[in-house]
Amino acid sequence: MKTMQADRPDAAQPILAVRDLRAYFRTDRFGVRRDVRAVDGISFTVRRGEIYGLAGESSSGKTTLLKTIAGAVRPPLEVVGGEVDFAFLPGYGGLHRAPAAEVARIRWRHLSYIMQGSMNALNPVRRLRSAFVDFAYPHIGVSRKQFEREVIVHLARLRLDPSVLAAYPHELSGGMRQRATIALATICRPDVILADEPTTALDVVVQKEVLGMISGIRREIGASVLLVTHDLAVHAHLTDRLGIMYAGRLIEEAATAEIFRNPLHPYTRHLISSLPRIGDDVPREGLAGSPPNLADPPPGCRFHPRCPLAMDVCRREVPAMLEIAPAHRVACFAVNRSAEA
């Protein structure tokens, strides 16, 4: 799957470029003022037609990053700096800065979203049909009858019966609900799909089925996908390139196969080595300590308190993302030093 990249047209052209993005939760209650730096200086690009994965443990800022890119920024979340450039929305530096009419133009037509835990992503008091009408009908420009026919055809691609349109969300199983949200997110054939833990709430068998559907339908409509999940198995299965996040920052990025084969950052190495493998009975080492409090992160590299390779410089300075090997970027002083040597 990873080898397909080269045959794609415009493979090198980014459809989405994120530059030094910073988004903080700013709160001021009962005199306690604080910034939770959930996204703190992240840069990466997503190419046309690729599936870009973002991994990291919970509360590493993945979902906040995705929401910020999607323009779902509402207090206490604030975009403090940086830019988000979509190929279809040039010149504004992100949805959060674009005028409302422009945002309305691109939503769902060019950019759609699959939500985490779709249990609650659908309006509980209305039938599924109304979600399709609200979300997609204004973008498709056909008669209501024709629209309904198209929806039914599209549902069939996700092996959903037309009868689900008349159902309320609570009448569907978790897998059906998730497939329905995928149908919602893909029916307008958007250029970019942002997917937040699309399979986490599902059991393993359904998970596999849904993953297959995401990749199948993506190929069919030719969209790029930015996929966020903590589950590395999902990334191995689905993504072309993979970025690893830790405590609000991107710390490593490379082709997915390369990350699994040759992880460089100590944190990535820990993640990869803790994956279960068949026939391997070496005891897994846990990582000492816990992820930092993002309201008061440690200075320098945020991983240094837990890092086996921590040096003096790690406590003082923030390591930059440097290209160590072709298309393999890492933010780590220790790795850089050994690469230079």
Place this chain on the structure above:
Amino acid sequence: MSGYVAYVVRRLAQFGLVLFIGINLAYVITHATPIDPVEQSISAVTSFGNTAPDAIEQMRISLRELYGLGGSPGAQYLVFWKRILRADFGPSLSAFPTPVATLIGRALPWTAGLLAVSTIVAWCLGSLLGGLAGYHRKSRGLKLMGVIAMGLHPIPYYILALVLLIVFGFLWPVLPITGGSAMNLPQTWTFDFVTSVLQHAILPALSLILIGVGSWFLGMRALVSNVVTEDYVVYAELAGVSPSRVLSHYVMRNALPPQLTGLAISLGGIFNGAVITEKVFGYPGVGSLLVDAVYAGDYGLVLGVTTVSILGVSIGVLVIDLLYPLLDPRVRFS
């Protein structure tokens, strides 16, 4: 659909329980207290004038018969229920020999109309404005409205009614301040009569609505500010659904079921406002009837009004409960 049937059966059972416990409370109060309500009534009636001793004795006997205060406790209890079920509270003492049921029947439309209109108006208006305030949290006008609602909501009915009475009765006398309709009009469905009824209802209704709007406003605002953070609202916004549609079909729509439950819960307190308002504005409803019955020592009438109010509130709650599944499809299936 079987879920719906089970739901309806549960609500009906609850309805029965409310009636049962409510009427038993009335029984316990009138029978288990050390005071004999018949002697109470007689002393209240006789304290106003000189009644012949043998007339008093006759009255005492007939009252004992009427209220089933003779016989064993078990027999008393059965007689009590029999009377309640037949809506037979005997003749009124204060308006002898008009039956209590007739008096209540005459007063009930006034109260039912006043309470139904003011409750529905207050609930709709408060929910709408509160919903807007919860969604547009930065709007200055709506913030100001929130402050007004907060100040208005805890004011006792009596005070507000009094203020309205002073303002519109003495300072700026534009509205009729007493009665249910103009005295000189016959109570038939003529245009003049209806206009007069509406005019007379403005102040009583306004005092009920003003306080009601305040509490519904605050309740809905709190509900909506929770609903806006729900995933389905964020998702609809991410999908580019227009803000007005998000507000109406996603936010308000999901805040309405709990707000309706709030309405059902508040019905028990509906008479607190009604009694005071009717008394202050001399409105000819059951609230005024109840107060006058207490002053006149009319036992049958007090018991009758209490029973009817318990029945009225339980019916109101039942109606809301049965409407609830229309707003929330989840109860139809669970």
Place this chain on the structure above:
Amino acid sequence: MAAILRDLLRYHAEFRIGAGLIAVVLLLSVLASFSPYPPQDVYVVPPDVPPSLTYWFGTTSRGQDVFWQLTFALRNTLLFGCTVALISRLLALVVGLLSGYKGGWIDRALMSVNDTFIVIPLLPILVLFYFVMRDRMSWLLLAMIMACLGWAYDARLIRSVAISLKAREFTQSGLFSGMSTREILVQEHLPYVMPIVFSTTMNNMVWSIGLEVTLAVLGFTDINTPTIGGMIYWANQHTAMVAGVWWWIAFPTIAIIMTFVGLFLLAVSMNDYIDPRSRLHDFGGAS
């Protein structure tokens, strides 16, 4: 607790206003102990004197000083509210914790009764009670009756907290270490429901005082014990408004509105502080 109060005072405008109003009301009610006149005595001062330096809030047509009368009335009214709140809190706690913790048929039965008490119209019942008791109706008796009828709504709130506590780890460990239901409820659950008990106390006082004022204005309470509603009742009996003795009604009215708004604001700010959605103190990470 002291730290919470300090935080609320410093940063929560609503709490500040509420606490200020209640402080004034409390101060007035404490002054009752220094009154030069016994509360029940009439014609101790010249009647119908408008507010002046000698009689700050004027005097009534019954020859009572409105200011000192008001201090007694506020004290009695607040005591009444506290008594009802205290007793009904106990009932609500027992029913709420038991129902939430035990679940099953106990929960269903208790909640059916509970929901019944929520919707039964109390005012007619209380009027009926007064009708039967008449002159034997005392302040304390009314408080007891209202407490017995006014616990239901808060029991539901406490139950919902108790249900969420039941699943928590300490309940399970308490269970395995052989604690009885009573021990688990009192030692483990009670501390967690206390905040909600405090905030419902304010709301319950607003409710009970409001109902007492309603009954008193109609004359359906012990009208010889001065309360705010009782003062307004006597003013009405002497047609104070028509006679131009406005101060007889105005000052009790202002006092009761201050009490209500104060209690209400305290309840609102307490809820605000308790509500995990708005309280971001423990907002550690973000995902």
